[in-house]
Structure formats: C-alpha cells, structure tokens
Amino acid sequence: MSAQKRIAVITGAAQGIGRRTAEVLAEKGYALALNDLHSPAATILATQARGAEVLEFIGDISDEATVSRLGSAVQQKWGRADVLVNNAGISFIAPGETVSTADFRRVLEVNLVAPFLLARTFGSIMLAQKAGSIVNVASIAGLVGVADRVAYNASKHGLIGITRTLAAEWGGHGVRVNAVCPGWVKTEMDAADQARGTYSDADITGRIPMARFASPDDIANAIAYLSDEKASAFVNGHCLVVDGGWTSDGSWESLRLSHR
Numbered sequence: 001m002s003a004q005k006r007i008a009v010i011t012g013a014a015q016g017i018g019r020r021t022a023e024v025l026a027e028k029g030y031a032l033a034l035n036d037l038h039s040p041a042a043t044i045l046a047t048q049a050r051g052a053e054v055l056e057f058i059g060d061i062s063d064e065a066t067v068s069r070l071g072s073a074v075q076q077k078w079g080r081a082d083v084l085v086n087n088a089g090i091s092f093i094a095p096g097e098t099v100s101t102a103d104f105r106r107v108l109e110v111n112l113v114a115p116f117l118l119a120r121t122f123g124s125i126m127l128a129q130k131a132g133s134i135v136n137v138a139s140i141a142g143l144v145g146v147a148d149r150v151a152y153n154a155s156k157h158g159l160i161g162i163t164r165t166l167a168a169e170w171g172g173h174g175v176r177v178n179a180v181c182p183g184w185v186k187t188e189m190d191a192a193d194q195a196r197g198t199y200s201d202a203d204i205t206g207r208i209p210m211a212r213f214a215s216p217d218d219i220a221n222a223i224a225y226l227s228d229e230k231a232s233a234f235v236n237g238h239c240l241v242v243d244g245g246w247t248s249d250g251s252w253e254s255l256r257l258s259h260r
Contacts (some may be wrong), residue, residue: 007078008032008227009070009122011061011114012088014040016187017223020216021085024224026052030083032071033057033074042244061088062109064117071121080129083227084122086115087137089155091189093198104151111155115161123166123175128173130174134164135226137219138179140243148198156181160239166238176236178226183243185214206253210244211260238245 008025008160013034022032027046033055034040034047039162044054055077059066074081089111092103119134126132141149159250160179167177184204185192190213194200205211222242226232241247249256 005031005078006082006229007033007074007080008034008083008085009074009081009118010085010087011035011118014038015043016189017182017185017216017219018085018087019043019046021087021223023050024217024220025083025227027051028224031055031078033070033077033081035059035061035070035088061118062114065146067114067117067121070118071125074122075125081087081122081125082129082132082229084118084132084134084138085128085223085227086134086159087191087223088114089137090188091149092151092192093148093196095148099151102201104145104154106197107151108158111152112158112162115159119162119166119177123170123177127170127173129258131229132175133227133229133232133247134166134175134177135223136160136179137175137182137223138163138239140181140183140247142179142239143181143239143241143247160189163239164237164245171236176226176232177231178235178237179239180219180222180226181239181241181243182214182219183208183241183246185216185219187216206257207249208244208246209249209256209259212244214242214244 008030014036022043031053035057057070081105138159139156141153142160163179
C-alpha cells in the first residue's frame with residue numbers, strides 16, 4: 001500500500017463475495033465505494049469497524065446513467081479510483097431450450113454489459129491517472145460448459161473476453177485488468193440455487209479434488225492480490241482460477257474419490 005489512501009469500488013457489496021472483499025480491503029486500508037441494489041448496511045458497519053471510509057451507492061449497475069452517477073460520486077468524494085471489483089451478478093438455471101429471450105438478455109445485462117459499463121467509466125479515470133486495477137469476478141463457468149446455465153455461461157465467457165481485451169488495450173497505460181474465476185462458493189446465491197433442488201452439497205464436493213466448497217474468504221483474498229499494485233504489479237490479462245482443482249481434474253468419479 002502506498003502512503004496515499006487507495007480507493008476501491010465494489011459492486012454487489014451487500015453479501016457473499018462482495019461483502020467479504022470489502023472487509024478484506026478495509027483491513028488493508030482502502031476507502032470503499034460500495035454498491036448494491038439495496039443498502040449494504042451490514043457491510044458498511046463491518047468495514048467502518050475496520051477503519052474504512054465508506055461511500056454507499058444504491059442502484060442498478062446495468063443502467064448506464066446509474067454507472068455514470070457512481071463514477072461522478074467517487075470522483076467528487078475522492079478525486080480518484082484505484083481498484084474496481086466487478087462482483088455483482090445473477091444466476092439463472094434452466095435447460096437451454098426453455099430459456100426465454102428476455103431472461104437471456106437480463107443475465108447478459110447484469111453479468112456482462114454492467115461490468116463493461118463500469119470498466120469503461122472507471123477505466124477512463126484510471127487511464128487519466130496512469131494507474132489502476134480492475135478485477136472482474138468471472139467463474140469457472142467462463143472456462144468450461146456447465147449444463148442448464150447457457151445464459152450464465154455465456155455471460156462469464158464474455159466477461160473473460162472483456163478482461164483480456166481491456167488488458168491488452170490498457171496495460172501500456174498503467175491500468176491492469178484481470179479476472180478471478182471461482183468454483184462453487186458457499187454464499188447466499190448458492191443457498192438460493194440449492195433451494196430449487198438443482199444440486200446438493202455432495203454433487204459439488206464430490207467433483208472437487210479438495211473436497212469442499214470455496215469460502216468467500218478464498219475469493220476475497222484472490223481479489224485483494226490482483227488489486228494490489230505491488231503484489232501483482234506485472235499480472236495483467238490473467239484469469240486466476242480459484243476452484244480447488246475442479247477444472248484441472250479429468251478423473252471419473254470413482255477414480256477421483258479413490259484419492260481422498
């Protein structure tokens with residue numbers, strides 16, 4: 001951390017990965033702009049207790065005008081932005097042949113268009129500073145296909161494409177763009193998906209060599225690493241996979257379980 005206070009913008013900050021990332025960055029001395037559709041009140045209290053200065057910004061980041069207002073609010077308060085964490089996202093589980101055009105578009109609006117709007121807005125600020133880090137929270141569903149998630153998979157594959165392209169464009173101007181690709185994480189989103197009866201804990205832990213879900217802390221620490229201008233100074237256009245070995249293991253189930 002430099003002597004100057006660093007500013008981090010985090011979307012989807014009310015719960016799960018977003019909340020834990022806010023807490024971790026607060027502990028590292030960042031000031032925080034926290035966004036969600038509803039007040040991230042618990043996150044604000046938790047980060048202020050860790051000494052962070054916090055700006056709350058409620059709004060739908062798939063709306064271009066909302067993103068513009070967020071950028072203006074951050075500039076007005078601090079005059080700079082050092083880190084953008086594009087964390088907000090939605091899940092959608094259904095067989096491809098049943099997915100409506102409206103549902104497909106909504107997933108892309110939230111998971112793909114919104115991160116682009118935010119990257120464009122805060123990337124412009126960072127380019128003027130000649131420094132900054134953007135961390136996109138993608139998924140292993142951006143690297144492989146997962147059945148019954150055609151819209152979600154498409155959005156996360158696209159987010160990785162945005163990551164690599166902007167890294168190529170902006171790296172020479174001091175702005176790094178990277179992605180974190182989590183496997184299954186124990187969050188409120190997972191609880192909601194499981195409540196629909198689409199999978200169980202055993203389905204996930206049986207597939208992962210490390211035999212557990214990721215925790216929000218696992219992902220938040222990866223985001224903090226990619227945010228840090230010293231720790232990851234030459235890391236640009238990278239997709240950091242945090243999945244306990246899911247995408248590395250081509251074993252069939254009995255072979256995988258024999259090594260537990």
